[in-house]
């Protein structure tokens with residue numbers, strides 16, 4: 001007889017069929033199936049030959065360089081990270097941005113996904129005095145991967161974006177500062193920039209205003225820079241990176257083309273760095289070392305910065321341009337708007353008045369071997385849009401094989417046209 005297991009409240013929260021689980025399941029199956037699929041879901045970065053050649057060259061160097069390989073695979077690092085990597089990235093950020101930072105401002109985690117899980121639960125939930133604090137997302141739609149990370153049931157507050165329509169078929173989200181206030185029940189603010197799912201990059205002015213508000217309220221501002229400068233620098237808008245003591249800047253090695261090495265990085269005050277290191281010790285003892293050893297010298301000598309600016313960014317900018325062109329052609333006779341593409345790997349398409357939910361559109365597209373992500377998942381927290389906007393959007397990834405992206409977009413055009421007619 002199979003025993004029925006009872007899960008705790010936290011266990012139930014972590015085992016519900018979350019959006020991120022569906023997304024990663026779809027992604028994993030698409031990457032292993034032999035069936036031809038149009039993979040426009042998921043967030044896997046592209047295989048860019050110049051990047052893969054560099055990782056291969058570094059691995060060969062590591063293997064042939066004395067005992068470097070054995071040191072990499074046969075030792076635990078400290079819970080904060082690999083010493084050479086911490087020094088290398090701190091020195092680089094100090095030189096590049098003139099920030100007063102050192103290794104004490106850097107913590108490594110097993111992917112930046114883990115860093116956000118730790119930070120949300122360090123900064124929200126029940127406080128020692130019994131009051132509940134929340135994470136405030138100043139602009140939703142926001143990254144699906146945050147949606148189920150807060151363990152307390154009232155962990156999240158959010159503010160729906162203000163929509164600026166541009167021309168006949170474009171739009172851009174802005175932070176609705178009129179609706180944004182930081183009450184005493186807020187433990188931190190969080191925004192991804194560039195934003196997954198929309199490709200939005202909130203403006204420098206918006207960042208400065210958020211930063212000033214967070215500082216005045218005495219709470220941290222988390223800026224998730226997984227797609228931003230200095231690497232992978234998948235940024236098409238002319239914007240700047242900002243950091244101060246109360247900002248926790250998240251970075252990742254995933255989108256430069258190393259998602260499997262599971263390396264996330266935060267730049268923060270020493271107090272936050274020590275807290276994240278303490279959680280690392282409890283959750284996983286220490287981090288995976290591979291990505292840190294591969295990239296430490298590439299960060300120090302500027303190779304990663306150059307690769308990002310000269311190869312990775314132009315690659316995605318061109319992919320984005322083509323995908324938008326294909327979408328404009330495929331959707332010519334239906335109502336649609338595409339969010340301005342300012343960075344990251346995604347296009348966010350809004351179908352005003354879509355006759356079914358985007359979840360139903362997702363199912364119909366999946367039937368035709370075309371995977372996208374339904375927009376519903378990206379609207380979480382307390383804030384809700386007036387009308388149906390949150391059921392009228394889908395996210396497309398343009399990082400995978402060009403022919404399948406083009407074919408997927410053609411099928412999306414057909415399905416959406418059928419629905420409107």
Ligand SMILES: Cc1ncc(COP(=O)(O)O)c(C=O)c1O
Nearest residue numbers: 043111112113192196226252254
């Ligand atoms: C905005 C954003 N933040 C964080 C992550 C997590 O990335 P990783 O854990 O691979 O560093 C992702 C992954 O897609 C993302 O899109």
